[in-house]
Amino acid sequence: xxxxxxxxDPALRxxxxxxxxTERGLIDQTTVETFVKTYExxxxxMNGAKVVAKAWTDPEYRARLLxxxxxxxxxxxxxxxxxxxMVVLENTPxxxxxxxxxxxSCYPWPVLGLPPSWYKDPAYRSRVVREPRxxxxxxxxxxxxxxxxxxxxxxxxxxxxxLPERPVGTERYSEAELADLVTRDAMVGVxxxxxx
Amino acid sequence: MDGIHDVGGMQGFGHVQPLTAAPPFAAPWEGKxxxxxxxxxxxxxxxxxxxxxxxxxxxxxxxxxxxxxxxTIGAQIMMEDSGIVTDEEVRARAARLSGRDxxxxxxxxxxxxxxxxxxxxxxxxxxxxxxxxxxDRVRVADLDPTGHTKLPRYVRRRTGTVTALQPSQxxxxxxxxxxxxxxxxxxxxxxxxxxxxxxxxxxxxLSIDLFEPYLEPAP
Numbered sequence: 001x002x003x004x005x006x007x008x009d010p011a012l013r014x015x016x017x018x019x020x021x022t023e024r025g026l027i028d029q030t031t032v033e034t035f036v037k038t039y040e041x042x043x044x045x046m047n048g049a050k051v052v053a054k055a056w057t058d059p060e061y062r063a064r065l066l067x068x069x070x071x072x073x074x075x076x077x078x079x080x081x082x083x084x085x086m087v088v089l090e091n092t093p094x095x096x097x098x099x100x101x102x103x104x105s106c107y108p109w110p111v112l113g114l115p116p117s118w119y120k121d122p123a124y125r126s127r128v129v130r131e132p133r134x135x136x137x138x139x140x141x142x143x144x145x146x147x148x149x150x151x152x153x154x155x156x157x158x159x160x161x162x163l164p165e166r167p168v169g170t171e172r173y174s175e176a177e178l179a180d181l182v183t184r185d186a187m188v189g190v191x192x193x194x195x196x
Numbered sequence: 197m198d199g200i201h202d203v204g205g206m207q208g209f210g211h212v213q214p215l216t217a218a219p220p221f222a223a224p225w226e227g228k229x230x231x232x233x234x235x236x237x238x239x240x241x242x243x244x245x246x247x248x249x250x251x252x253x254x255x256x257x258x259x260x261x262x263x264x265x266x267x268t269i270g271a272q273i274m275m276e277d278s279g280i281v282t283d284e285e286v287r288a289r290a291a292r293l294s295g296r297d298x299x300x301x302x303x304x305x306x307x308x309x310x311x312x313x314x315x316x317x318x319x320x321x322x323x324x325x326x327x328x329x330x331x332d333r334v335r336v337a338d339l340d341p342t343g344h345t346k347l348p349r350y351v352r353r354r355t356g357t358v359t360a361l362q363p364s365q366x367x368x369x370x371x372x373x374x375x376x377x378x379x380x381x382x383x384x385x386x387x388x389x390x391x392x393x394x395x396x397x398x399x400x401x402l403s404i405d406l407f408e409p410y411l412e413p414a415p
């Protein structure tokens with residue numbers, strides 16, 4: 001394999017592998033469809049957004065979330081692979097957290113789903129642990145010089161999620177309306193939550 | 197191993213990709229690739245760490261083609277190791293799917309490692325007390341493992357401060373090679389950016405989770 005002669009087209013390799021594994025009874029179409037549907041429709045950043053909105057509106061929940069992320073997230077029914085031990089990082093006006101996985105692309109699946117393309121790309125993974133302020137600026141987030149930046153490299157089975165700051169002007173928003181504002185990018189720490 | 201996967205601090209990859217709200221799979225083959233990788237450890241009788249190590253062994257030029265490509269090739273490498281498929285079979289099947297009438301080699305004989313598992317997931321309670329406590333200054337050992345490790349190059353030989361004890365866990369460095377779960381204490385260690393990148397570095401704090409065998413008391 002390491003001296004592979006010619007690269008195979010990625011999609012063709014997948015078809016060839018799927019064909020061999022199906023023939024051997026090791027995968028089947030129903031399983032494939034179930035997995036894909038789950039991560040396309042049921043497990044994604046809308047789950048994390050509910051956690052954030054609840055933390056913004058329920059101070060006791062927020063305290064539980066910051067003390068034991070795994071248990072507080074499970075209260076809302078979110079658990080599973082890549083969420084075995086969750087730590088929630090609270091962004092404040094003085095401290096900004098941002099999460100990466102430099103060695104692979106570890107990501108908290110139960111609350112954020114599968115990672116987006118930019119998170120898995122070597123440019124993000126290589127640079128955010130070396131020049132985070134510059135990287136955030138490239139993403140469009142220009143933090144004041146006085147804001148401390150803390151970068152978290154997810155190098156064990158601990159998974160991190162950012163609790164972003166609640167935007168000003170949302171005092172009258174319901175929990176559901178707040179959840180609609182929360183983005184995946186804000187829960188990784190490369191953006192802030194803004195009003196539309 | 198010092199592979200292409202260990203990109204922390206490397207230079208030359210250019211601008212970050214734009215933030216998009218794109219769905220997880222841009223095309224149907226990506227969804228199928230995801231499922232093959234997600235099931236590969238079960239099919240191959242291995243574990244998550246072996247899968248990560250297989251992705252690390254994807255040749256650099258293939259690794260950089262894209263995420264679902266390296267994910268798929270990693271799954272294939274792991275299944276080759278366990279005698280589930282061979283690269284010759286995959287290439288022959290790909291040729292046939294492309295309309296070329298090539299002969300197909302016979303399937304290999306399975307040889308799954310079947311390392312005993314201590315249970316679901318990777319968190320494991322430990323009886324032995326942790327060697328370090330919050331506030332301790334620690335130096336990352338000058339390790340240079342040739343196999344799987346969760347110790348990135350950019351923190352080796354650097355000095356930081358323990359800021360949290362995380363749950364003890366299966367040790368990826370042995371589990372990936374089926375040499376036992378060998379659970380270890382795990383610590384969040386904070387580094388000043390100038391310790392990592394020199395006096396002209398952007399000021400920030402870097403937090404990373406490191407297993408006890410990677411650490412020694414700061415001199």
